[in-house]
Amino acid sequence: MAWVFPMPEVGEGVVEAEVAHWKVGVGDLIKADQPLCEITTDKASVEISSPRSGRVTKLFAHAGEIVKVHAPLAEIELEGDAPAPVTHVPPASVPASMTPAPVPTPSAAPLPPPVLPGTPAKAAPAVRRRAHELDVNLDAVPGTGPGGRVTHADLDHALATVRTPAPAPTAAAPLPKAPVALPQVRPSGSEERIKIVGVRRKIAERMVAAKQSAPHFTYVEEIDCTRLVDMRDRLKGRAAQRGVKLSFLPFFAKACSLAFRDFPNVNAWMDNEASELIVKADHHIGFACDTPTGLMVPVVRNVEQKSILRIAAEMNDLFDRTRAGKATRDELGGSTFTITGVGNIGGVLATPILNVPEVGILGINQIKKRPVVDENDQIVVRQMTYLSPSFDHRIIDGAVGARFTAKLKEILENPECLVLELA
């Protein structure tokens, strides 16, 4: 019996997900709980396993395509029913357009056949207008709407299926047969086109949204971290005894949380539609995390209620799991403020882009020994860094941003004050 596995619900409020890649192909046998594919939501990559055993007879989407929750994902000929020959895949059951994509084919994937020739595509006026704008011939787009109507989703599908043609074989002159010692020179003009899908696409969308919707500015302040470095170094061993690697990040997170008491509007979301600022009581702090698939933001919740040790422990665990692609969707969203820094790589300072709808993000930079003129006009060696927070100027004016940063400076240059705030 053929059984259709629908896209499962992968998180609250998630209505669709992108198939990142298939782990099986049509004709493969799959066991219950064996990974079927990896999908990407707006927050996270999730591995989807097959709930039942059988043979995969149909995949309803290419890698890179969006599938709505509850829409068909894969068809499985269940084990025990109608045993299918092991080596033979019934070709008729798999329309050409649904051949799974993982195997890169050099030729363009065939577009689905057009509907009846001479029959104008059924589509609503708004879909027709968009198709015209995108130069898509609607007659060639199969409709999945009621009565075969072409919907916006079908149009998206058609656009996604139009694959980049492989570069035409270059008619370059044959290279000399003699052994060539020099590296081969690539024929000029060759290029590779990389489809922006999955996490990368999500990142792209978020960045565009931030740049287009939130006019933000970056303010830079210099911080003397000498005492902070000293304090961290002394606490590092104690934390290690508790199995926790202690970095500077938890101190910065806690400092922000303290500063929010005086500047609650910095820990907030901007609701553009309603023109309302949603000031958050919870200090859910996101940390920009560099992962093999791209930037992710794991979130430590309620920093205001947690000790530095606990923040460190949670953060380390979250970072490990995020980099391994094992963090849950819930752990990768819901932040009210974000901290980012690439100081471990280098650089003087960075100008962070907001993690919308948040209105503030703190850029932290490399802590480095620098010559500083002290109060006695002596040049001394101090552990210095720059803080480069960005703020949504619609909400936070330059002066407010500067005062908030001054508050952070006060806390971080006098880190012992954190002791007073222990819960």
Added chain:
Amino acid sequence: MSETHFQAIVIGAGPGGYPCGIRLGQLKVKTLVIEKDNWGGVCLNVGCIPSKALITAAKKFEDIQHAGDFGITVTGDVSIDMGKLQAWKSEVVRKLTGGVATLLKANNVERLIGTATIVGPNEVSVQTAEGEKRFTAEHIVIATGSRPIEIPGFAFADGPVLDSTKALALAEIPKRLVVIGGGYIGLELGGMLAKIGSKVTVVEALPSLLTGFDEDAVKLIARKLKKAGVEVLLSTKALGWEKTDDGIVVKVGTPKGEQAIPADYVLVTVGRFPNSENLGLEAVGIQKDGRFIKVDEQRRTNVPSIFAIGDVACQPMLAHKATYEGELVAEVIAGHKRVYDARTVPAVVFTDPEVAIAGLDEAQARAKGEIKVGKVPYGAIGRAITHGETDGFYKVIVDAKTTEILGVTICGAHASDLISEAALAIEMHAEALDVGLTIHPHPTMGEGVMEAAKAAIGEAIHIVNKP
């Protein structure tokens, strides 16, 4: 206004030109709209709007005469004060045309009264009260509309010969009126005047009234005209007119021979010609298609900087088609990728009863393929009966195989207000059941559309379905 250069100049501020100007303004295109006479064009000043105002008044007058049917006793004479009626009509027009000027201004569109001539692909000369002015523009939109056709022997300059404009401004109710042309304008105005007391004779050259409209609808309208005392002469040609002691006679050639019809006025409504002359089209080499300006699917002429919309561009000569085109062209000028892409231009005739049509009519649909027709009489619809309006029908025509709705014709009271649902259904490629399964509130006239859609697939409730 000191500028002489614009991104767009629109010639004509009728239902094509003024929305074009407003949309251009919305899209931040620096625009000048030039109007020869009055803001709003024929539609608002001497067409759709004043005619509907008078038709409404005539209908109220008739309703009062039939008030007894509802148990209402009207004592004393019921009469019409034409002066007061015209004053009310003028006030309606004033309100709407004033709104046009306000909207153009609010959208930062420059306005100028004058007669424009195109003198180059990007240049316009305007005769204004203060003399000639010249303007340049990246784009020019011709939206000059149309005018009533004059026929030999019936010059509009002559007193008793009326065009639709003069018929809408009559200071008295003609005792006897001959209407030449049994198309929609003639029947709307002739029918209206018959209701308020004119003895009307309609002369139509073709063998049917309202040629091209649904046969069932035409039959119903002809029956109602007869009931209202309107005489209809079909296959009859208008030959000329003469003054007599007590008015005029209109000489016509009927299939049975010549006939002289005594009258006070003769109204000529044989159609409209596009206003494509004296515009300077020749100077810039704009091609025509008959009397229309030749345009492509973006409503661009063969001169790339010049567009034409509305009645001057192509059939159907309907205000709402002009408006769609005006907005389309504005977006094209603003750089959007757009093309005329409407499946249907609904048409409405304000006769008694009204006729409204969207998509194909029954005859057109039959010629194209296998169809099913769901027809429901007004008498089956509760709200129609409570309105006291049982003359009429709803007709939904669907593809026999797919049941996609191909056309809807509604004939009867309020048909004009009911057809938009059908137009939406057609644009959305709705099937009979899409409309049939949409819950229509009870008791309303709209239920008839739902019932007719269901009748097309044999599932109507309030009529006996055809096998």
